Amino acid sequence: QQQVKQSPQSLIVQKGGISIINCAYENTAFDYFPWYQQFPGKGPALLIAIRPDVSEKKEGRFTISFNKSAKQFSLHIMDSQPGDSATYFCAASATNKLIFGTGTLLAVQP
């Protein structure tokens, strides 16, 4: 199975709160799990990525948690800011291409 399932479709968080976006996959051959961030009018941009042999990766306020046995991974945005308001896509890398989730529209309210 080449799908990556992402939830929720949209998310509203108060400034300073924690935003959590979840993804699940089936194909155990995926070798990287990146997250992309897209602002309105722009193309997606790589935010952070993790390999399946690592359970957590943190870059600033952004953390990926990876559960290999459950085939799930999630993005946590700590101390969410209005500037984090964007669409977030999880993805999985396999055989030279990326399989993207359906996206989560995050709105951080001031």
Added chain:
Amino acid sequence: DVKVTQSSRYLVKRTGEKVFLECVQDMDHENMFWYRQDPGLGLRLIYFSYDVKMKEKGDIPEGYSVSREKKERFSLILESASTNQTSMYLCASRVTGAPYEQYFGPGTRLTVT
């Protein structure tokens, strides 16, 4: 900075027209991709190319073709545009050896009437 440019930000075409979407990258990347982005469906891969004159079908190639005559340029062609091809089209490139790091252009919003 890697730059991926797309020929148009907005395009309006009529049903049945042949449509060309152009993408140029300036970082000598071997791999280039065309996606379409639709609400609730995420990014879906149409075609990709890993070298000049090489192409491979993605997940939704029907109704599309591509051309890559030069390393920096990757064109998406809609042979006979239909209304169900109204969408945002995104081009991306990446260097071989960085499997998850794609650089995207700003997108072309295509409307077929």
